[in-house]
Amino acid sequence: MPLPPAELMATPASISDKVVDMNLIVPTPEQLAAVKYNSDGLVPVIAQDIANGDVLMMAWMNAESLSMTFAEGRMVYWSRSRAELWRKGDTSGDRQFVREAFYDCDVDTLLFKVEQEGAGACHTGARTCFFSSFGTSA
Amino acid sequence: MPLPPAELMATPASISDKVVDMNLIVPTPEQLAAVKYNSDGLVPVIAQDIANGDVLMMAWMNAESLSMTFAEGRMVYWSRSRAELWRKGDTSGDRQFVREAFYDCDVDTLLFKVEQEGAGACHTGARTCFFSSFGTSA
Numbered sequence: 001m002p003l004p005p006a007e008l009m010a011t012p013a014s015i016s017d018k019v020v021d022m023n024l025i026v027p028t029p030e031q032l033a034a035v036k037y038n039s040d041g042l043v044p045v046i047a048q049d050i051a052n053g054d055v056l057m058m059a060w061m062n063a064e065s066l067s068m069t070f071a072e073g074r075m076v077y078w079s080r081s082r083a084e085l086w087r088k089g090d091t092s093g094d095r096q097f098v099r100e101a102f103y104d105c106d107v108d109t110l111l112f113k114v115e116q117e118g119a120g121a122c123h124t125g126a127r128t129c130f131f132s133s134f135g136t137s138a
Numbered sequence: 139m140p141l142p143p144a145e146l147m148a149t150p151a152s153i154s155d156k157v158v159d160m161n162l163i164v165p166t167p168e169q170l171a172a173v174k175y176n177s178d179g180l181v182p183v184i185a186q187d188i189a190n191g192d193v194l195m196m197a198w199m200n201a202e203s204l205s206m207t208f209a210e211g212r213m214v215y216w217s218r219s220r221a222e223l224w225r226k227g228d229t230s231g232d233r234q235f236v237r238e239a240f241y242d243c244d245v246d247t248l249l250f251k252v253e254q255e256g257a258g259a260c261h262t263g264a265r266t267c268f269f270s271s272f273g274t275s276a
Contacts (some may be wrong), residue, residue, distance in 0.1 A: 007140040027272040034275055044182055046193055053191030056194040058247040070272070103261050111268045122243050129242040129248040134165040134208070 022073040024099050037063065037107040042109055047121060049128070050099045050113040056121035057129040061087075061110070067118060073098050074112060094118035158271070160211045163239050174246040175201065180216060181248055185259060187266070188237045188251040194259035195267040197224075211236050213252060232256035 008103040037043050049056050059077040061069065065085055068076040072087075075096040079086040089095030100113040120127035152159075175181050180198040187194050197215040199207065203223055206214040213234040217224035227233030238251040258265035 011198065025273040028274060031272055044196060046184055046196060048193055055186055055193065055249050057182060058182060058196075062190075101272040102268040103270050103272065104195065105262050105264070105269070109267075111193050124243050126243070129244075129247075130240040132241050132244070134169055134239040134241065135163040136166060 002097070019135070022097070023099075024073045025070055025098060027070055027101070032063075032066070034107045035066065035103065035110070036106065038108075040080075042080070043108060045075075045077065045110045045112060047075060047096055047116075048111060048113050049116050049121075051115070054128050055113070055130055056096075056116060056127070066110075069098060070101075075112060088103075088121075089117060092118065092123070094120060096121065146184075160235070161237075162211045163208055163236060165208055165239070170201075170204070170239070171192060171203070171206065172242065172245045173241065173248070176246075178218075180218070181246060183213075183215065183248045183250060185213060185234055185254075186249060186251050187254050187259075189253070192266050193253070193268055194234075194254060194265070204248075207236060208239070226259075227255060230256065232258060234259065235243070 003067075035043055038090050041062050043066070044058060045061050046058050047056045048054065060080060061076070062078045065076040065078045068085070075088045075098065077086040077088060095117045096112075096114040098112055098118065099115055102111040103109070104111070116127070122129040122131070145228045173181055179200050181204070183199050184196050185194045186192065198218060199214070200216045203214040203216045206223070206225075213226045213236065215224040215226060216222075217234060234250075234252040235255065236250055237253055238247040241247070244247070254265070257263050259268070260267040
C-alpha cells in the first residue's frame with residue numbers, strides 16, 4: 001500500500017527545519033586567532049539559554065570544537081573526561097543551537113546564547129546544570 | 139555654623155545600608171567540602187546580574203576566597219595574574235553582592251547571582267565583560 005503524500009513529504013526529524021533558521025555566525029579570522037587557550041589548549045565556554053537567560057552549563061572547547069561550533073551552528077565541546085570532541089546532543093538528542101556568541105574582555109572566556117533542544121542541558125535531565133543552591137534554606 | 143541634623147545622620151557611603159539587606163548565605167560544611175578544585179586549587183565562578191540575567195564575568199576562586207565570599211556576602215575571587223585574593227570592588231568601588239549561589243551537577247563550576255554595584259563588572263568600565271560579539275554583522 002503506498003504511503004500518503006503527506007508522509008512522503010514529512011522529514012523524520014526536525015533537522016531540516018533547524019537548518020532553515022540556522023543563521024550561522026561567521027567569526028573573523030582575527031577573532032578566532034585572538035582566543036586565548038589555557039595550557040591544555042582549552043577555553044571555558046558558558047552556555048546561556050536565550051529563551052530565559054538561565055545559565056545552562058559551563059564546559060570547554062579547543063580550537064577545533066570552536067570552529068565546528070560555528071560551522072555547524074550548534075555547540076561542540078571538548079570532553080575532558082573522555083578526551084574527545086563532544087557534539088552536544090548527539091547521544092541525548094538535546095542539542096544546543098547557537099544564536100549569539102560573545103567573548104570577554106580578556107578573550108579567555110566565551111559566552112554562547114543558545115536555543116536548548118529537548119529536556120535540557122544537564123545529563124541528569126535537568127534544564128540547567130546549576131540546579132543546586134548553597135545554603136540550607138534554599 | 140552647626141551642620142543640619144540631616145547631614146549629621148547621613149552616612150558617607152552606602153555600606154551600612156548594604157549590611158542591613160545582606161542576608162548572608164550559609165553553605166553547609168558538606169557543600170563546601172564537595173567543591174572540586176582543579177590542579178591549581180581553583181574553581182571557575184560565573185557571576186550573573188540578578189537584575190537582568192546578564193552574565194557579567196567568569197573568574198576563579200580558591201577555597202579561601204569562596205569562604206570569604208560567603209562570610210562577607212560579596213564576591214572575593216583569586217586573581218591568577220596577580221596571584222592574590224581579589225576582593226572585587228575594593229579598588230574600583232564596583233562590588234558584587236551575593237544574592238543567590240549555585241553549584242553545578244559536577245560541583246566543579248559555581249554560579250553566583252549578584253547585585254552589581256557601580257558602573258559594572260568589567261575593568262573597561264563596561265557593565266559585562268562579554269560586550270564583544272563574534273562575527274561581523276553584530
